[in-house]
Amino acid sequence: MPAMNMIQAINSALDVMLARDENVVTFGEDVGYFGGVFRATAGLQKKYGKSRVFDTPIAEGGIIGAAIGMAVYGLRPVAEIQFADYIYPAFDQLVSEAARLRYRSGGEYGAPLVVRTPCGGGIFGGQTHSQSPEGIFTHVCGLKTVMPSNPYDAKGLLIAAIEDDDPVIFFEPKRIYNGPFDGHHDRPLVPWSKHPASEVPADYYRIDLGKASIVRKGAAVTVIAYGTMVHVCLAAAEESGIDAEVIDLRSLLPIDVEAIATSVKKTGRCVIVHEATRTGGYGAELSALVQEHCFWNLEAPIERVTGWDTPYPHALEWEYFPGPARVIRALKAVTET
């Protein structure tokens, strides 16, 4: 089985689907000849031709508008938005159109498209190359929202997203494209090849949307995370010696409430971690779900560890980034109550 990093796994998913289904097309800014600024589509134009893998104008609203039309025709478009920070010009096409087309047409039309977009910080990207806007999209009914944390999941989830008959926003945490970054920015990055999740089958497989993964078993506290934060939380658990159970949600909507409730009922404590800003973020939804399902099992108030409610700063990146030290503080707070 080949060892793949996140980019290679995403590339492999696209490769597999372009080969399996002639209706799959992929496009975006710099996606065609060049293969994408993060190389996620490298080699695909050469393999599948210019009419299935191509460059687009710098027009996110046009990219998604055209993708919707293609999906209505019967294609399976996979559109790349170069950075999640650039997705806002396409907001109306996603929220008012892709998300609601099936509903408003009484089921006559649908928009089975995937939007792949790199998100998250820790790369010195400043406020326009670091955002995590997943909570904006989980709030929109009619969209599915996915964020993988490792190469194996990235490939299986992306294939499932392409096969899904509803629109899926597929967030790729760019900080972990090359290795499972755990928040220790002052240490050398361990490459994916040293991680078991880099064992990625070259062929087709899928991971159904809506199934969380327990990445660390534990009894003292439940940690709910996704994307880069999964690795930060694992590091925090190891370094603190706290017997934390870490849940990688993988799919935010649909969400695996059962996995969360089962774990929190067992541990009685819960820490929620995301890189996105705090107020009105997806962590608030998770917190509400936990208290709705597990209120009588809770031994301590739920803690949230998130990015601060500021734009993502450049120079103060590591003061902003919710690293292991902050997660450990929260783990201690809930377990010492």
Add this chain to the structure above:
Amino acid sequence: MTTRKRRAEPPGAAEPSSDDEQLALHVPEPAARPGEAHDFSELHIAAAGTMARPAVDTPESALRDYPYGLIRVLDDAGKAVGQWDPGLDPDTLRRGLRSMALTRAFDDRMLNAQRQGKTSFYIKCTGEEAVAVAQAMALDPADMLFPSYRQQGLLIARDWPIVDMMCQIFSNPADRMKGRQLPVLYSAKQANFFSLSGNLGTQFPQAVGWAMASAIKHDTRIAASWIGEGTTAEADFHYAMTFAAVYRAPVLLNVVNNQWAISSFQGIAGGERATFAQRALGYGMPGLRVDGNDFLAVYAATQWAAERARTNHGPTLIELFTYRAAAHSTSDDPAAYRPKDEAANWPLGDPIARLKQHLIAIDAWSEEQHAALAAEVEREVRAALKEAEAIGVLGGAKPHLHTMFEDVFKELPVHLQQQLDQVQSELKGDGN
């Protein structure tokens, strides 16, 4: 003439030395407002038949006069003149006349239905019937239409049952949109008619995407989309034009310039200094400007652009120059912003009257036949209305509660099933 001085001081730092150095914002104003006589003196309309019809494979560089002109076929006497005459047989012309008459009768009846409280809202297309009807007829029935909300004539020209449209307008149990959409925001997949959004202009880049897909799949079908002149100011217009031009998409991008976007005249949308067809020039796309009240001209221009698209010569922007004779919608009263007699005096006349005049001029129609047609379409509309009303009007039989949760996703997810259970049990608890 005064020379404008550049100021070194920051804004507001110094008093201007004289009035003519002060900047002044230009806010366009229409030629006439309520209480004033209509004024079309700025409208320069060329005679019918003066523009040449180029071959459909003519390069764009040789078509740059068209955005400045106006393609017209019917002259004041109702004769078809010039190279753009599509040479339609009388049967086709009579079919067009009938669809336009049916569209108008449908509109009148549905306006009444709204006034009687049978629905919440309605939008007429009075004066613009030739746009939708002639364009639908000039396209192939398999071509995909991405309309705006004033092209009900597309469905009628494609012989879509008007009772189905009425059920949508009444949000009754036979409404295929399950009572979810504002009246007139139809969807008719079987007629290759796309679901209407309600957000303006979003369908323009979608139509281009559909056309790109058709080209990717080496299909023969093309797409057409419609927006109003006001919507050309939206980014979606620019997206659509850029993508259509870049990928040479087989698509017709239609701008229906009916002079008014609710209360804003076309100058507010940017039509004061340039025509909307001229927008095409910047994209290297042909732009045709057409007399939108001239059934033959609309048909011919659409046919030209469709053939051009179908033979891989790419997209065309068509400005259909017309006039919104009715209010924007049932929620609007144009007496508040334009002269009362403006519609009646529109220099390009009424599309139904002009086609009727033409048919009579070629001895293919008579006043008696026209009166009979009017009565016939009126009967048809009344019969359909009776049928639709028997199924229900707005506020009567509602769709089932579970339909509120369906179609958000293809499969009903757990959280929506739970919300459905909750609302059902809450309503039961309230004794409903």
